[in-house]
Amino acid sequence: MKTNDPIMDSDLDAYVDGELSVARRVEVESYLSEHPDIAAKVMADMSMRGELRMALAGDGTMAKAETREAARRLERGLVYDRVLHSFQRVAAVAVLIAAGWVAHTSFGAFTATEVSASARAPAFVDDALRAYRTTEVRLQMASQSPDPIYNPEEIRASTAIVMPELPKTWHIKDVQIYPSEFGPSVELTVEREGAAEGSGHLALFAVRPGKFGVLKVSHLKRGDTQAAYWQIGEVAYALIGTDKTTELDGAAEKLARTLY
Numbered sequence: 001m002k003t004n005d006p007i008m009d010s011d012l013d014a015y016v017d018g019e020l021s022v023a024r025r026v027e028v029e030s031y032l033s034e035h036p037d038i039a040a041k042v043m044a045d046m047s048m049r050g051e052l053r054m055a056l057a058g059d060g061t062m063a064k065a066e067t068r069e070a071a072r073r074l075e076r077g078l079v080y081d082r083v084l085h086s087f088q089r090v091a092a093v094a095v096l097i098a099a100g101w102v103a104h105t106s107f108g109a110f111t112a113t114e115v116s117a118s119a120r121a122p123a124f125v126d127d128a129l130r131a132y133r134t135t136e137v138r139l140q141m142a143s144q145s146p147d148p149i150y151n152p153e154e155i156r157a158s159t160a161i162v163m164p165e166l167p168k169t170w171h172i173k174d175v176q177i178y179p180s181e182f183g184p185s186v187e188l189t190v191e192r193e194g195a196a197e198g199s200g201h202l203a204l205f206a207v208r209p210g211k212f213g214v215l216k217v218s219h220l221k222r223g224d225t226q227a228a229y230w231q232i233g234e235v236a237y238a239l240i241g242t243d244k245t246t247e248l249d250g251a252a253e254k255l256a257r258t259l260y
Contacts, residue, residue: 128205128238146174165258228252
């Protein structure tokens with residue numbers, strides 16, 4: 001989405017502070033998706049401001065002496081930009097390590113990882129699995145006709161959810177809007193040309209989980225269902241198939257690349 005209004009530093013500051021309208025947030029996120037270096041700095045700002053707020057609140061778990069000192073100086077009225085300059089590198093490194101971007105400045109870090117049994121997947125994955133099962137029921141009912149009409153721009157305007165670009169060999173069979181904990185979610189049911197028997201049917205789920213972040217493609221298997229999920233900025237995604245689906249993680253990584 002292009003805008004006639006250029007994205008200014010003040011817009012980025014307001015984005016970090018959560019003070020933008022939904023429409024302007026969409027424009028800023030579109031801008032950040034095209035400028036990964038600036039997106040990394042925005043993430044660093046968000047991380048550092050959170051640490052400063054925790055330090056000012058007297059959180060005893062804060063281990064960084066530098067952050068505590070920055071909070072005290074901020075409390076005495078020093079200009080925020082001085083604090084930002086002093087701790088930009090520390091906050092950025094911490095955020096980039098968590099995001100998996102240290103080794104790559106592009107998209108190379110979005111490699112799939114298996115979720116261990118002790119690690120709990122994000123809540124949006126549960127929403128994605130519920131939507132998948134609901135759609136499975138719908139498609140088996142003669143009275144519930146699938147709706148293949150898909151307009152990603154309309155979805156973006158109505159939900160502030162940016163959808164990945166689908167491969168030309170993927171054919172949409174159904175499009176649904178489902179409720180979730182953080183608002184409306186989108187699920188596309190697709191069929192892939194040339195896929196092995198029983199593995200061509202996939203569901204692509206997208207939702208705004210309520211928190212800015214970057215999560216590399218991870219894998220989860222529950223029973224006869226598996227999911228590859230990730231998050232970029234304000235939107236999280238999950239690609240879901242059956243236990244017969246092959247190369248699910250690779251397909252998820254290709255979808256994620258189209259968002260940059």
